[in-house]
Amino acid sequence: xxxxxxxxxxxxxxxxxxxxxxxxxxxxxxxxxxxxxxxxxxxxxxxxxxxxxxxxxxxxxxxxxxxxxxxxxxxxxxxxxxxxxxxxxxxxxxxxxxxxxxxxxxxxxxxxxxxxxxxxxxxxxxxxxxxxxxxxxxxxxxxxxxxxxxxxxxxxxxxxxxxxxxxxxxxxxxxxxxxxxxxxxxxxxxxxxxxxxxxxxxxxxxxxxxxxxxxxxxxxxxxxxxxxxxxxxxxxxxxxxxxxxxxxxxxxxxxxxxxxxxxxxxxxxxxxxxxxxxxxxxxxxxxxxxxxxxxxxxxxxxxxxxxx
Amino acid sequence: xxxxxxxxxxxxxxxxxxxxxxxxxxxxxxxxxxxxxxxxxxxxxxxxxxxxxxxxxxxxxxxxxxxxxxxxxxxxxxxxxxxxxxxxxxxxxxxxxxxxxxxxxxxxxxxxxxxxxxxxxxxxxxxxxxxxxxxxxxxxxxxxxxxxxxxxxxxxxxxxxxxxxxxxxxxxxxxxxxxxxxxxxxxxxxxxxxxxxxxxxxxxxxxxxxxxxxxxxxxxxxxxxxxxxxxxxxxxxxxxxxxxxxxxxxxxxxxxxxxxxxxxxxxxxxxxxxxxxxxxxxxxxxxxxxxxxxxxxxxxxxxxxxxx
Numbered sequence: 001x002x003x004x005x006x007x008x009x010x011x012x013x014x015x016x017x018x019x020x021x022x023x024x025x026x027x028x029x030x031x032x033x034x035x036x037x038x039x040x041x042x043x044x045x046x047x048x049x050x051x052x053x054x055x056x057x058x059x060x061x062x063x064x065x066x067x068x069x070x071x072x073x074x075x076x077x078x079x080x081x082x083x084x085x086x087x088x089x090x091x092x093x094x095x096x097x098x099x100x101x102x103x104x105x106x107x108x109x110x111x112x113x114x115x116x117x118x119x120x121x122x123x124x125x126x127x128x129x130x131x132x133x134x135x136x137x138x139x140x141x142x143x144x145x146x147x148x149x150x151x152x153x154x155x156x157x158x159x160x161x162x163x164x165x166x167x168x169x170x171x172x173x174x175x176x177x178x179x180x181x182x183x184x185x186x187x188x189x190x191x192x193x194x195x196x197x198x199x200x201x202x203x204x205x206x207x208x209x210x211x212x213x214x215x216x217x218x219x220x221x222x223x224x225x226x227x228x229x230x231x232x233x234x235x236x237x238x239x240x241x242x243x244x245x246x247x248x249x250x251x252x253x254x255x256x257x258x259x260x261x262x263x264x265x266x267x268x269x270x271x272x273x274x275x276x277x278x279x280x281x282x283x284x285x286x287x288x289x290x291x292x293x294x295x296x297x298x299x300x301x302x303x304x305x306x307x308x
Numbered sequence: 309x310x311x312x313x314x315x316x317x318x319x320x321x322x323x324x325x326x327x328x329x330x331x332x333x334x335x336x337x338x339x340x341x342x343x344x345x346x347x348x349x350x351x352x353x354x355x356x357x358x359x360x361x362x363x364x365x366x367x368x369x370x371x372x373x374x375x376x377x378x379x380x381x382x383x384x385x386x387x388x389x390x391x392x393x394x395x396x397x398x399x400x401x402x403x404x405x406x407x408x409x410x411x412x413x414x415x416x417x418x419x420x421x422x423x424x425x426x427x428x429x430x431x432x433x434x435x436x437x438x439x440x441x442x443x444x445x446x447x448x449x450x451x452x453x454x455x456x457x458x459x460x461x462x463x464x465x466x467x468x469x470x471x472x473x474x475x476x477x478x479x480x481x482x483x484x485x486x487x488x489x490x491x492x493x494x495x496x497x498x499x500x501x502x503x504x505x506x507x508x509x510x511x512x513x514x515x516x517x518x519x520x521x522x523x524x525x526x527x528x529x530x531x532x533x534x535x536x537x538x539x540x541x542x543x544x545x546x547x548x549x550x551x552x553x554x555x556x557x558x559x560x561x562x563x564x565x566x567x568x569x570x571x572x573x574x575x576x577x578x579x580x581x582x583x584x585x586x587x588x589x590x591x592x593x594x595x596x597x598x599x600x601x602x603x604x605x606x607x608x609x610x611x612x613x614x615x616x
Contacts, residue, residue, distance in 0.1 A: 076396070076400060084446070088388060091384075112456075112530060120432075121432065122433065124429065124431045124432030124434060125434075125448075126432060126434055126452075127531065127533075128449050128452050128453055129453060129456035130456070131453045133453065134446070134449035134452065135446075135449070137445065137446070138443075138445070138449055138450070140433075140434075141418075141434065141445040141446055142384075142439070142442045142446070144435040145437060145438055145439045145441065147437075148437035148438070222420060225433045
C-alpha cells in the first residue's frame with residue numbers, strides 16, 4: 001500500500017479473520033475477498049474480481065498456508081491443500097491470466113534439522129522434517145518450474161520464526177494462553193533448551209519490501225531465494241518462558257518436559273545464515289530477544305483487550 | 309525377486325502396459341494389480357490386496373510417475389497427480405498400514421539447470437525447471453517429513469537419463485520412430501549440442517539393489533539421498549542421432565534446430581556427480597555411449613517385432 005498499489009487480499013479465514021485484516025485497510029482501492037485459494041475455482045474467483053475492478057494483476061504475494069505446523073503433522077492433507085495446493089492453483093491462474101511477478105513466503109523449515117550447520121541458501125540436500133516444511137519446499141519447486149516456463153520475476157523468501165500480532169498460534173501465544181487459564185503454573189513442551197532466532201513481523205515486512213524493490217537489478221536465471229531473519233544466536237524456550245512469566249504472571253512455576261524436541265516436526269536448534277540478506281544492505285531493527293519482548297507485550301495486550 | 313521376495317506390482321497402465329510387466333513375472337508369488345496410486349482409494353486397494361494375500365508389506369519401491377516430461381509442461385496437473393499425489397497417497401497408506409521401508413525413484417531433474425556446476429547431493433538451492441522435476445522434489449520433501457514421523461528406512465535414488473527397454477518415450481525412441489515413418493530424414497529438436505550422461509536400465513536396477521543392500525549399515529538422521537548415474541562426460545544429441553541413423557536408416561539426412569534447449573523444461577547440459585555412489589564401491593557396467601548403443605539395438609528390435 002505504501003508503494004501506491006491497490007491491494008486485493010484473498011483469504012479463506014480458516015486461521016485468520018476479517019477483523020485482523022480490516023484494521024490495515026485504508027482506502028477504496030483495498031479489498032478483501034473470501035476465497036479458498038487451494039482450488040482453481042477459488043483462485044479464479046479472486047483473479048476475476050481483480051481484473052474486473054482494476055483491469056489487470058501486476059504482482060502476487062502468496063502468503064496463504066497452514067501456519068499451524070502440529071496440525072499438519074496430525075493430518076498431512078491440511079498442509080497438502082492449504083500450503084501446497086494454494087501455490088499450485090495460484091501459479092496455474094498466473095499462467096492463464098498472464099501474471100508474471102510472484103513473491104512467495106517460504107520457510108526455514110525447508111532445510112530440516114541440521115544442528116549447528118549454518119543454514120545458507122546453497123545448503124543441500126533439503127530434508128524438511130514436517131509436512132509444513134515439505135509443502136513449502138514443494139511450493140518452491142513448482143515456482144522454479146513456473147519461472148522457467150512463464151514467470152518473469154519470482155522471489156522466494158525463506159521466513160524465520162516470526163513473532164508479533166495478530167497472533168493465532170506459536171510459543172508466545174501458547175504460553176500466554178496457558179498462564180491466563182492457570183496463572184500459577186506454566187507447562188513447557190520439551191526441556192526448554194530449544195534455541196531459535198526470531199524476527200518481529202514488522203522487520204519481516206520491511207525486509208520483503210526491501211528485497212522486492214531491488215528485484216530486476218540482476219538478470220536471474222532462477223528465482224531469487226533468500227533467507228529472512230535475525231543473524232544473532234537467538235533465544236531459548238526457557239528465556240521466552242521467563243519473559244512471559246515476568247510480563248503475565250510473575251508468581252507462576254515453570255515445569256519443563258524432558259525431550260529436546262517440542263513436538264514431531266519441530267527443529268530443536270538451528271543456525272540461520274542471513275548473510276545474503278545482509279550483503280544486500282538490510283538490517284533488522286530488533287534483535288531476537290527484543291523481537292520476542294515486543295511480541296509478548298503486543299500479544300498480552302491483545303489478550304487483555306479480548307477479556308475487556 | 310532375486311532376493312526371494314514376493315513382489316506385487318501396482319500400476320494404472322497409463323504409460324506402461326501389462327504386457328511389459330508380465331514378461332518379468334515368474335512365480336505364483338508375483339502379482340500385478342491395476343490401481344490408480346494417485347488416490348488414497350487406489351493405494352488402499354493395492355495395500356489390502358498385499359495384506360490379504362501375504363499378511364504384511366515389508367517394503368515399498370515407489371517408481372510410479374508421469375515419465376513424459378513435456379506432457380507435464382503442457383498440463384501441470386499430470387505431474388501433480390501422477391508424480392506427487394502418488395507419493396503422498398503411498399506415504400499416507402504406509403503410515404496407516406505400518407510400513408516402515410520406502411524406496412523412491414527421484415530424478416536429477418530436482419537440481420534444475422546449473423550448466424557446468426557439478427550436481428552433487430549437497431548442492432542447493434534446488435531449482436527444478438520442469439513440473440516433473442518439481443513434483444519429484446515435492447515427493448522427496450514429503451518422504452523426509454514421513455521419515456521424521458514414522459518411516460524407519462528411506463532411500464531416495466536420483467535417477468539420471470535412463471535408456472533401455474521397454475521404452476515408451478525419450479530421445480532414442482523418438483528418433484527411431486521418426487525414421488520408421490520417413491527413413492530419408494531425421495528432424496532433431498534443438499541444435500544437437502545438448503550433452504547428457506545416460507545409464508542403461510540394467511545398471512540402474514543393479515545400483516538400486518546394491519545401495520539398498522547396504523542400507524541400515526549407517527544410522528541415519530535423514531533419508532539416504534543418492535545420485536545414480538554414469539560419471540563420464542556423456543553423449544551429445546548429435547552423436548545419438550548419428551548412432552540411430554547408422555543402425556536404422558543409414559541414408560537419412562539429419563536436420564538440426566537452432567535452440568540449445570530441446571523443449572521447455574529440458575536441461576540442455578549438466579555434470580552429474582556420482583562420487584557418493586562410487587565411494588560405496590558401485591561401478592556401472594556400461595559407459596554412456598555403450599548404454600545408448602545397447603538401447604538403440606534393443607528399441608530397434610522392439611519396433612521391428614511390432615512390425616512383424
